[in-house]
Amino acid sequence: MVQRHSRNPWRLLLVEDDRELAGMLCGLLRDEGYAVDVATDGQRCLHLGLSRQYDVLVVDRHLPPLDGLDLLGRLRSRAVRTPVLLLTAMGTVHDRADGLDAGTDDYLVKPFELDELSARLRALCRRALDVNDVLRIGSGHLHVGRREVGLASDEQIALAAREFALLWALASRPEAVPSRAELRRLVFQEAPAASIVDTYGYCLRRKLGRRVVRTVRGPGYRLGAL
Template sequence: MVIDRMLPGIDGLSLVRRLRRAGVATRVLVLSALGQLDERVEGLDAGADDYLVKPFEADELLARVRALHRRDLSDAELLPLGAAQLDVALREVVLADGRRIELSLRESALLRVLAEEPRSVHERAELRARVFPDTSAESIVDTYVYYLRRKLGRDVVRTVHGRGYQMGTA
């Protein structure tokens, strides 16, 4: 996505923040005539993946879009969880206020599967196969959903009755 910072009707950074809170992980490049250091930092902190200052050369814009396209979202260091983020490498959830909550390896792996596809409903059997392949315990997924909710709040994982689990809001 290429978003101009000065959109009519809504500020581009407000749009980026809304997208990230909604769990949209699509790569975002912000274009802006606002190019001071603090303005660029604000854009990146709002959730943009890149920030390009006007005026720019079309070749540079295209190269940056190609670079963003090459990035694999499954290898992203930070995955959006509503207003929070999952730091995959550190196995921590970074809350909007900057606090960090440490997760176990399995908690992090389960949350990552849900966060990578926030709109998908994942059946328990699928989650067990992807996150807990070394166990046959039927209730293992439910147990780890309980652990995540205890650490991050009840709304972090949504139960879709009769179907499985889906990313909620953190």
């Protein structure tokens, strides 16, 4: 089981004026292990965003009385750098550009798949990690700032950036079996072929042992043992 030690669990602010959708997403996110606060309007979000510390914000674009983009502009102008995932029904290139210019870190168009929401939030949380954060994996651990893996034998093994990112993606959901295509999107966004996952899986096995990354016939990979 993966544990986050320096700040546990992830703190998330969900801003959604559709109360039914907000309730459904809140339940899902809490099941995923997040500590969730909910705001149903932009003014409440602004207050919470300025007065509390969060790891990630999930913000609907159309909010009363503040529009989501206006809200983001106010938060960024007051030095709030928390990663933001913007939810919107507006998915044109122009709309996405407006969101990015306003300070959002990622963009998800409604309707969306819950698995994609979860994956995008994990990616944003990884970016927000403090360099001193440590993830425990059984008797081993991952050290974020040094991109090192600590083994039960007390040996410390440094990994390349992509090797570490792939191991982290698997460690974030140790019971899941992500496909090669999903891992390529999460870790190697610009790579055209899912086979790049096989290459870096081989690199991890070579450095950390054959059991660290398990190949699941058909679906893809899962975390093994350090």
